[in-house]
Amino acid sequence: MMEEFQKTLQEKFKIAESIVVRNELRVKLVREELLPLCKFLSENSFDHLSCITGIDFIEYIQVVYHLFSYEKKFWVVLKVDLQKDNPHVPTVCPVWPVADWLERETYDLMGIVFDGHPDLRRILLPESWKGYPLRKDYVDENEIQWGEVL
Amino acid sequence: MNLDAVDEAVTSSVFFARLQELTHKLADPLLNWGFRYSTWWYLFGLKCCAIEMMSFFAARFDAERLGTFFSSTPRRADLMFVTGPVTKKMAPRLKLLYEQMPCPKYVIAIGECAICGGPWFESYSVIQGVDKIVPVDMYVPGCPPRPEQFIESLQKLHKDIKEKGLRR
Numbered sequence: 001m002m003e004e005f006q007k008t009l010q011e012k013f014k015i016a017e018s019i020v021v022r023n024e025l026r027v028k029l030v031r032e033e034l035l036p037l038c039k040f041l042s043e044n045s046f047d048h049l050s051c052i053t054g055i056d057f058i059e060y061i062q063v064v065y066h067l068f069s070y071e072k073k074f075w076v077v078l079k080v081d082l083q084k085d086n087p088h089v090p091t092v093c094p095v096w097p098v099a100d101w102l103e104r105e106t107y108d109l110m111g112i113v114f115d116g117h118p119d120l121r122r123i124l125l126p127e128s129w130k131g132y133p134l135r136k137d138y139v140d141e142n143e144i145q146w147g148e149v150l
Numbered sequence: 151m152n153l154d155a156v157d158e159a160v161t162s163s164v165f166f167a168r169l170q171e172l173t174h175k176l177a178d179p180l181l182n183w184g185f186r187y188s189t190w191w192y193l194f195g196l197k198c199c200a201i202e203m204m205s206f207f208a209a210r211f212d213a214e215r216l217g218t219f220f221s222s223t224p225r226r227a228d229l230m231f232v233t234g235p236v237t238k239k240m241a242p243r244l245k246l247l248y249e250q251m252p253c254p255k256y257v258i259a260i261g262e263c264a265i266c267g268g269p270w271f272e273s274y275s276v277i278q279g280v281d282k283i284v285p286v287d288m289y290v291p292g293c294p295p296r297p298e299q300f301i302e303s304l305q306k307l308h309k310d311i312k313e314k315g316l317r318r
Contacts, residue, residue: 125275126239133274140274144241 002074005044013037023074031080031089038065038078038095045071049092052102054110056136061087063112082112091117109134178315185228185254186311187217189304192227192251196234199261199294203233206300216304224250229307231300232286235263235276241283248284254317258288258303265289 002020009015009027013036017028029037050066065078080089091114092099103114104123111132114120122129128145131138160166195203207213207220221227224247236244248257259280262268270276280286287310290303 138274142238142274144238144277146242146245 001072005072009037009040012040024077025074026077026079028079028081031082034078034080035090035092035095038092041067041076042095045069046076047096049096049098049102050075052099052106054106054112054134056110056134058084058136060084061110061112063087063089063106065092087112088115089113090115093117108132111135182311182316185316186308189218189228189256189307190221190226191218191229191231192224192247193220193222194230194247196232196236196240197263199231199233199263202294202297203231203260203300206297211297211301213301213304216301216308218304224248225252227251228254229256229258230284231258231260232264232280232284233260233294235268235270236280236283237275238277239275241277244280245283256287256307256317257284258290258307259286260290260292260300260303261295262291262293265291268293 002023002025006018006020006025009025010018013029013033015027015029015033017026019026027037046067046069048068048070050068051064053064053066055062055064061082061084063080063082067076067078068074069076082089087110089112091103093103093114093116100118101123103117104120106112107114107117107120108122108124109132121127125133126145129142131140131142133140195201205211207218213219218229224230228251230248230251232244248255257280259265263270263276264280267273267276267278271278277283288303288307290299292299
């Protein structure tokens with residue numbers, strides 16, 4: 001079943017790499033293909049967006065989406081490589097509303113900008129925080145902002 | 151009539167000085183005793199040590215038998231347990247809550263996180279010890295400490311107040 005689904009995806013979309021590992025279908029794709037693919041997956045019973053992660057590979061940044069289908073009983077993992085200096089990716093909020101906070105968290109800690117997000121603010125750190133702390137080249141220069149509470 | 155002159159006369163008078171001395175001598179032990187056995191602590195937990203704090207005042211360990219009880223507002227509290235890591239975002243709020251407590255007030259840092267940062271030592275967003283924000287009277291080590299350690303810290307605080315008197 002997973003192999004069939006993999007073939008369908010390969011026929012419909014431009015996919016750089018795809019591999020089946022246990023009950024995961026791992027798909028690597030370019031930024032432009034992300035939103036149409038997400039819409040397609042959403043229509044094909046992938047209704048659970050479990051996690052959005054950012055990974056810093058020093059030369060580039062990768063954003064990873066974990067999707068699960070309760071009907072098909074397997075995972076689809078989407079991976080998109082982004083430029084280090086200006087990481088932009090379209091938002092998937094219209095497809096899965098849960099992406100709102102997940103994308104805010106990824107923006108907060110990794111600095112990936114989700115274009116078209118309804119409310120892209122920091123979610124864990126204070127509003128006045130400088131830098132993105134989970135990047136490898138992050139140097140902390142933040143002090144306590146005493147005025148913020150008032 | 152000039153009130154300042156009256157004020158000065160009262161303060162410079164030997165009689166009033168003696169009276170003040172006597173009042174302190176009589177009232178201070180009573181005040182000390184009363185405060186000691188009714189130290190209300192401010193109920194706010196930051197992280198997992200707060201679970202031990204719940205156990206500390208629940209049925210099994212029953213902190214209330216020691217004369218202590220939790221207060222839901224800092225304005226009625228005498229004691230504050232800092233039970234967890236204080237982040238840079240939380241620090242201004244913690245300081246604000248501390249400043250709302252009436253004097254005399256005491257702070258006990260519970261667990262490694264409040265003492266030095268614990269697992270978040272040299273982290274970007276956790277403050278390395280709550281003593282950088284508010285003055286701390288006692289450190290209780292452990293990750294998290296047992297409820298018995300809470301009881302011991304409270305008893306040590308009682309002893310401290312008895313020997314040194316209330317902080318002014």
